[in-house]
Amino acid sequence: xxxxxxxxxxxxxxxxxxxxxxxxxxxxxxxxxxxxxxxxxxxxxxxxxxxxxxxxxxxxxxxxxxxxxxxxxxxxxxxxxxxxxxxxxxxxxxxxxxxxxxxxxxxxxxxxxxxxxxxxxxxxxxxxxxxxxxxxxxxxxxxxxxxxxxxxxxxxxxxxxxxxxxxxxxxxxxxxxxxxxxxx
Amino acid sequence: xxxxxxxxxxxxxxxxxxxxxxxxxxxxxxxxxxxxxxxxxxxxxxxxxxxxxxxxxxxxxxxxxxxxxxxxxxxxxxxxxxxxxxxxxxxxxxxxxxxxxxxxxxxxxxxxxxxxxxxxxxxxxxxxxxxxxxxxxxxxxxxxxxxxxxxxxxxxxxxxxxxxxxxxxxxxxxxxxxxxxxxxxxxxxxxxxxxxxxxxxxxxxxxxx
Numbered sequence: 063x064x065x066x067x068x069x070x071x072x073x074x075x076x077x078x079x080x081x082x083x084x085x086x087x088x089x090x091x092x093x094x095x096x097x098x099x100x101x102x103x104x105x106x107x108x109x110x111x112x113x114x115x116x117x118x119x120x121x122x123x124x125x126x127x128x129x130x131x132x133x134x135x136x137x138x139x140x141x142x143x144x145x146x147x148x149x150x151x152x153x154x155x156x157x158x159x160x161x162x163x164x165x166x167x168x169x170x171x172x173x174x175x176x177x178x179x180x181x182x183x184x185x186x187x188x189x190x191x192x193x194x195x196x197x198x199x200x201x202x203x204x205x206x207x208x209x210x211x212x213x214x215x216x217x218x219x220x221x222x223x224x225x226x227x228x229x230x231x232x233x234x235x236x237x238x239x240x241x242x243x244x245x246x
Numbered sequence: 247x248x249x250x251x252x253x254x255x256x257x258x259x260x261x262x263x264x265x266x267x268x269x270x271x272x273x274x275x276x277x278x279x280x281x282x283x284x285x286x287x288x289x290x291x292x293x294x295x296x297x298x299x300x301x302x303x304x305x306x307x308x309x310x311x312x313x314x315x316x317x318x319x320x321x322x323x324x325x326x327x328x329x330x331x332x333x334x335x336x337x338x339x340x341x342x343x344x345x346x347x348x349x350x351x352x353x354x355x356x357x358x359x360x361x362x363x364x365x366x367x368x369x370x371x372x373x374x375x376x377x378x379x380x381x382x383x384x385x386x387x388x389x390x391x392x393x394x395x396x397x398x399x400x401x402x403x404x405x406x407x408x409x410x411x412x413x414x415x416x417x418x419x420x421x422x423x424x425x426x427x428x429x430x431x432x433x434x435x436x437x438x439x440x441x442x443x444x445x446x447x448x449x450x451x452x453x454x455x
Binding site for chain 1: 301310317364386401421425434442445
């Protein structure tokens, strides 16, 4: 049944849309489609973004690994390298602070009427086009530096998956409790 | 290769599926406790916001639904690459389809594109239902910090957007694809990416404000 569902293109496009509606609804309800909330997080004054992300990670981590253990899903891992992940991540971070939205929350910001996010979207489209043009040069050079592939934390530490799930869950839970106690 | 190596990263525990209802009950209890506790005085921009724990829990459940129905992680930045390719095709024709990057990321209305469209509709729906839909040229914090000229904000937003576009494609994902979906799959590179997002973001924010 899952295979039939997954191979039906129209069902999949509808599923993508429905999941997106839920995601956008939650982002707006959480306040992270607001510039003030994102900048507040980057200035370490308002920890809404971190609270949402860590709670989502713990919930999704347990659920998705359970689905994988049951054989109902497979992980979809991105490969990385120092040259791609670190350099790209830092460029992203600068843009994150200058814009005050991230790629998903700025779409949500447009949905709530924030016109500045439209300019952010236009800029981001231009940015991806620039990257696509530069990609042949980058892929043969900087993106290859320090390649570590699709390695996961359990593979890296050569342990089974579930102990890592519990350990990471406990760490993130402790961080959330610490953030609450600090009154952030 | 010893047993430990073969076992590393394996998913062989069927019993683990029972962790889903267990986690649901636990998280529900935590949310109820948080809701029952003394509510802190909300800041001006937090009126009407839902608890970040409830929202995060919901996004985690959505990630599970996405894996179950589509066997895909939630990630938004791919949609921008699909869209820029489709716009490029209008301008430059089929030359776009021969570019190495657009051979890897097909410029088409795919799953990720529908996801992004859904985010727009979902946020709009939420804003309408909770009375937060209002057209705003520049955010109040920007106006307070840099003055009322919306054009400057638009210029800065576009510049920030260019950096997000380059950076997200360079790193292979954004706050959703790496920050939530990659990290929850325990992908080492995604944890590294999200640390870099915040290191770059926090450093820049402290310089700007």
